[in-house]
Amino acid sequence: MSQISDSQFRTERDSMGEKQIPNDVYYGIQTLRAVENFAISGIQPLPTYVDACIYIKKATAIANAELGCISEDISQGIIQAADEILAGELRNQFVVDVYQAGAGTSHHMNVNEVLANRALEILGYTKGDYQRINPNDHVNYGQSTNDVIPTAIRIGGLLALTHTLHPALENAIFAMTAKADEFQDIVKSGRTHLQDAVPVRLGDSFRAWAQILTDHQNRIYTASGDLMVLGLGGSAAGTGLNTHPQYRDRVVDILGELINCPLEPAPHLMAAMQSMAPFVNVSGALRNLAQDLVKISHDLRLMDSGPKTGFKEIQLPPVQPGSSIMPGKYNPVMAEMTSMVCFQVMGYDNAIALAAQAGQLELNVMMPLIAYNLIHSIEILGNTISGLTNKCIKDIFAYPDKCLAYAEGSLALVTALNTHIGYLNAAAVAKESLETGKSLRQIVLEKKLMSETKLAEVLNLEQMSQILPLRSSSDQT
Template identity: 50%
Template sequence: MKRKARAARTRLERDTMGELAVPADALYGAQTARALENFPISGLRPHPAFVDATVRVKLAAARVNGRLRLLPARKAKAIAAAAEEVLAGRWRDQFVVDVYQAGAGTSHHMNVNEVLANRACELLGGRRGDAKLVHPNDDVNLGQSTNDVVPTAMRLAALELAPPVVEALQGLADTFQQKAEDWDGIVKSGRTHLNDATPIRLGQEVSGWAAALRAAAARLLNALPEAGALGIGGTAVGTGLNADPRYPALMVEELSKLTGAPLVLAPNPFYAMQSLAPFVAISGALRGSAVELLRLGGDVRLLGSGPNTGLGELRLPPVQPGSSIMPGKVNPSMAEMLAMVSYQVIGLDAAVAAAASGGQLELNVMMPLVAFDLCHALGITAAAVRAFDERCAQGLEADEARCRHYAERTVSLATALAPRIGYAAAAEIVKASVRTGRSIVDLAEEGSGLGAAEARRILDPAKLTRPGRA
């Protein structure tokens, strides 16, 4: 009884290395089962966008091969139907190969081929594992190779995941731009080197944040077009061996319909296969966004520090209790999250760059690492920026009185005196203010020789936020 029960839980499938027991309820086959044995590394599975992209390549191939009559119509339709089921959300638990796997992504690729082949068998009324009915290599992979399918899928995944990042960055920029307009009349002390600087309007400061985010979004957008040049149809090394000459152009046409992305056939299929430069460019632009987000999130934390012993010029919306021991403490949790995600993105970019430099001759075998890290970085950036925008930036409030207080107390007000009384004399007033704690305005009224009314006119903080001499 035990032997029968054990046998019922598995089935035998065959690949070029021989027979292997596969779980009876699995849609994948022998090559995937071998990969599970070989690579019990991280427990990380392929990114969902990368799975979808690979399946879209298979769907397009089934349609094109059917159209070219390279596959019998009934078989092509079954493979396409299986792919459409996956894209509709079914069988997601069947894509099981660890991120760290065989070079170039052969294991992931065969996982997809086997799942679609076995499901197509069922749709045709057969049983899982009946390779004579639908074969994962001969039918699902007809006219293809890991070496052109995986980089094509990586491109499609990046083109799917990057626009939400651009949208999130632009959305946060819109939020800050609105804040900049709302706060344009609030004068505060500028700060350079984390020390007093000349006055600035809070709206001016925050407008710089909005501009930085728009520039970051533009850099990411500018990195995308090259990813739309597909080397599909190059098969093993870019020569197109075993692919119908009509196949590459038809694949680009079909994938364009499936994705809505502006896809073209790569002018040089060898470059498209050898180089991961398009992914380096996208990852690098994303790293640039992370650097800006770190800076801006840090500024929000600084300006919101307090409430009584920090700068306190901004009030951050409370989202959760900040301490397990200090009652009533509220931390800048959303800005802290944004920083963690940004650090992670910078680290992922370093891995992408290193892996991209590790290609040899006709292929870069580090593609699975680049695919996962880039997809992961794009996904978490979009989510983090949206959450920070909705849960922090939109709820920011300005403490106008505190801003004005610091604007009137900054010792760098004396900068406006320099054109009238000279740099050295203005510096003496600054030293006296630091030494005595008295304001620059009071000291200027007494010791600048300008007279009280003139000194106050020159040192009006609001006037010092505009171009020109005071």
């Protein structure tokens, strides 16, 4: 039993000796050693990552009690402590820096100690009385950092996707589609290489973005399937040492019920514990999404540029003053923020890739970095998309007259003449228009290259900007 040295501290002992632990904290000696060793960033574990670990510990407590590996009262104490943490209590007790001991042992023991000490209180004992409930022997029965942490990364990723990113993407896709419908009849100049191009519909620009986001959501769904296959039960090296024969299947079933997700045991536990490929796969899908989000955010900024010296085809809603010195200035801050977050996600993806290849033999010791970067990427991307949607996309309005003026003044309209007067004649018309300021219509008629009626038909902007329907397979046959 722990010895109480005075009213403010308790003495705890591990294999390296003794330390004084403040009586008001629920973590123990191994956590304190980690806090002293890793004063690195001041960044503590993400709440979603803590949740993932607590769900695992709750599932293991249930399974181990069912299988007779720990007593029912100890199991109930751990389960109640887990439920309290999941409800928001004791969140300030998870204190180990995200840059810590390899594989995540320090954070893992932080979780084990908090659950053990709170379970002790629930059952009427004092914190630190580890002969009754032990962080290693009871809370961690049949487990190892080496199978718990890769499982926690999977569960944390799934929770973040379910609660943050996927709802944000669905909302953004809906908002983009609504704007596409609203702007469908607005003709604007297309631009390629940042130069004038053939006319398009403003609505189709938004519809394209909605499709891009839909495609990314599908890619992320596919990649996240890897997160549902768990190596939990592999124990220290993937052999299942010190676990009940039925534990592996039972704990995965229970965990799946707790988070409402169809989980399954990995076909080879050692492989699931060693390879970080599932996390690299999901991170790559996030990076891919981030790259297109940067492009979309830059497009929005260009189309809103001005108000007097830019395109100003659309107006992004002003959400705050844009300058400390220039009155009346409003900046596209939500789009700017989006790009910054996406750049960070791309950096995280690179770090995850480096960490994933840095494992040796039966373990990858870089898992704490992967855990933080992956879950954080999912959550900041989700929050960013929500902010961009709710404070920008939903309230965009267009300047139809400005859009049409650009479309009508574009020399790229000459493209429609190619099949009627030939490419070289069309190029000559465009060159003369640029040099003289005459309109394309005027030059074509002066040179008698087309009749007025036919020219009006060919240079119909409404028709030119209409996207041709896709042919069905039956049409093609």
